[in-house]
Amino acid sequence: MNKTIKYIAAATAIVMATSSCNDVLDINDTSTFGDLAVWSSQDNADAYVTAAYKSFNDQSIVANRDKFYDNYSDIMKSPYWWIGTYNRALFEQSRFGKGNADLFDCWTAVYGRIKRTNAMLNDLERYGHKWGDEWYDIRRAEGRFCNAINYFYLARVYGGVVLRTDHSGGGGWLDDGAYEQDRNRARISEEATYEYILNELKDVAKVLPEKWPAAWTGRATKGMAYAFISRIALYAKNWELAVSAADECAKYYSLVPDYAKLFDVSSDQDNSKEIIFGIRFQKNVLTNGFDTDYRPFGDRSVYGNQVLANSQPTAELVDMYEFKDGTEFDWNTYSTNHADPYTDREPRFHATVLYNGAKWEGRTIETFEGGSDSFRSFSISEDADGHTVTGYYLRKYLQEGNSTFPTEGSYNTDIIIRYAEVLLNKAEALAQLNKLSDAMEPLNEVRRRVNLPARTFTAAMSLDDFMTILRKERCVELAGEGHRIWDLRRWRMAEGVINGKNVHGHKATRNGTSFEYTTVDADGGRQRIFLPHYYYLSLPSGEVSQNSLCVDNPGW
């Protein structure tokens, strides 16, 4: 009897001891699609974690026709007054104002993404440990990677940011407004912002995998983090870091042989070793409207579709492309060695620009008066309606042969960052470190791919000389990929290139079997405006009024 009681006592003690560690009181809500379901499997959790990458779609120049930033620069031109606000922002001083960053306004949207990702990171800490440290660490690094880039998107428009992370809130908690003291938070300086972004990227680069399994290719990798470091370090003028990050990238990426195929998904992006990070699309399922938005006017009669030709290369850009032997182009002298101004130009020109006489889907582009893609002068009052106002159409990212685009959409990958840019970043950083001779090598690597002769370093070459070469190389290599205005802004050259200037086109006139080209104003007689305070655009008024510690940028 005594023994039995002892057993019962022991058994009771065990039951109590185990049940006290049990989670029987932590009941989960099964009535809604909530945390329990999301964190029930790795696949489900990844469907939540990878939502952080959607912020890249917001900034995609391919997927958003109002974010084709090259249209707000000297190298591309939108013929429209009503698609995006490129022309209005260039011509009307009232477009940028207090509380209004016009086409660059991204504060509220980006912070929406930052907040979601911070909440995801917070949830990850709560639920994500059950699949092991490695699984957890990588996903945490992915979230931090996405938010570092989100802060970069803010910094390049506004300068210093209000830093909100998954631990910067009251009591080290998620910074989501749960605590009164979090509602007012001062901006950190621009310098500190870039330092934060770069430190985050350096940190996550240590954790991110070199490679994902095939089914997950495209999620953040070490190389991806280093590629962004090489870009953003230029904004921070941290030249050493830009160089070392580019060198890290070289371990994982290289240039593909064919520049044109790089932008064509049907050529498998030339089986891309070059694309470091891209937003992918899929026919019929997840598409963009690029063909509809950017195809040349003549395609209207082919497809019976209102293609828009929303971005058109300018004379300024076109004239930068060399001949394929490396000689500079000059309207006054080209005819001595070349039958027409375009045919003999380097491969990147043909991959980027549709010009009068270009072969396009089995037809010839005709920009001359009476041609199928005819020129029309830019005018604010009368819409160009799909015609070219510069004499050129954009070719890059168009899907030649995608005959079902009117119904099934376009699905070229939007390249967010690729290795050629990293090489040019490295070249620029080396030059800024006064290693001009070394800087030539990455620049020439980019040129070699398109069979252009190497630039040679001479003792007489100055940093300015080199930067002139580099700037031109960036223009022709990266045209149509949205870099130009950001480069002009970080070089503080936007005033010089934009303010008081206008862009031009080349109007073709048929003269028997040959053509005459005349340079015309593509801005309808207007002068562009870029004022010094545009380098730091104004924050949304809600931020300044609801966040008492937040001070708007000067000049607004």
Add this chain to the structure above:
Amino acid sequence: MISSESFLSENAPWIDFLKLRASWGKSGKDNIEAFLYNATFKTAQNSIIFGDTVYKNYYTDSYLQRNLKWSTTESYNIGLDFDILRRKFGAEIDVFYQYTANLLESVGGEYAPSLGGTHPKQGNTGSMDNRGIDFTLKHQLTVNKDFSYRLRGTFGFARNKVLKRNLTPSYPTSLQPRIGQPLGVRYGLKSDGLYRTEEQLINAPRLDGTSWHASSTGPRLGDIRYVDINGDGRINFVDNNNEVLDMIRIGYGTMPEISFSLNADFYYKNFYLNMLWQGVSHCDYMLGGNDSYKWVVGTMLNTAFDQNGNGVKYVAENSWTPENPNAKYPRLTTGSGGNNILISDFWMVNGEYLRLKNLTFGYNVPETVLRKTPFTGINVYVAGANLLTFSHHKYVDPETPSATFNLYPQQRTWTLGLNVSF
């Protein structure tokens, strides 16, 4: 237990029992909506592509309420229990103080966009305290072998105070808690009877605000006369910035601060009489259907023929007419709304009452008689409930004050009983 100490039992033998109590406690309160911390996720099909696979994404566009916690209450209590003079007199006295922090409240307001566009809907932002005293006095006396009685009276007083709360900038309502004031007390306009003479109408303050309660012609004879607290010549609750103007505290809340009872038992030979009196004080209620906003909702008790319904006779007969200028209630109107239905102390009734809740008078048949019967006990009694009520309004039950009659009222009952046991 001081009475167990020898120094007391030796020096004060008239003390039968003496106990001093002090306690401190901390407790959490979790009767809040379940799973507030949980998120409801949405699914975006075909959202993102990795490799050659199109994946869905889960996302939530609502605020993730992750850090809510229970409110905590700290309680301090000091008590004294004693019985003296052979338990002829006794008392239990308690004084308490409670401090409750992290009260869950809805929060709102404008947030900076850098906080991401979704905001907390609730927070542990409130705190309040509560203090009071409870005591029970006991007295029993056996006068002689035939007559004895026992009295037991209780009294309780508690007053709370809102210490911290998230003040939303919305319209201050009649019951909105205000810092430094007890929870649930009533705010509204102060009334000063009716306009009964033409002289009173001269320069009478005009109602401000929406057409809902503004009268274009100003007050008329028979209207409720409101006091212009801030003297600006107009009657208004708040200004455009929600600064409170003529709205003042007009009464207590529905919850009484004071409650008391008396339980009395009398025994005379085999007769017994048992009474329970109970009552409350420091509470008020409105004769309106909804007393939380700035106007009262018409009910039978404040508006005759409301909603084309019945007219309570005493309201109808006591409403102001030119022939009945000294009436108690304002003039009857055909329109709804208007001057006379604003939240004011006019429609407020003092909720205190005293009620004879139970009365039992009975007789136990003595054992000497029982021995001749097969029964072991016979008891006859007559009992009544809710026999007497002293209150301020005849047609509302003060125990569950409701002017809309959505509760079944207390009944007065008489019971005649016979208990026989074998």
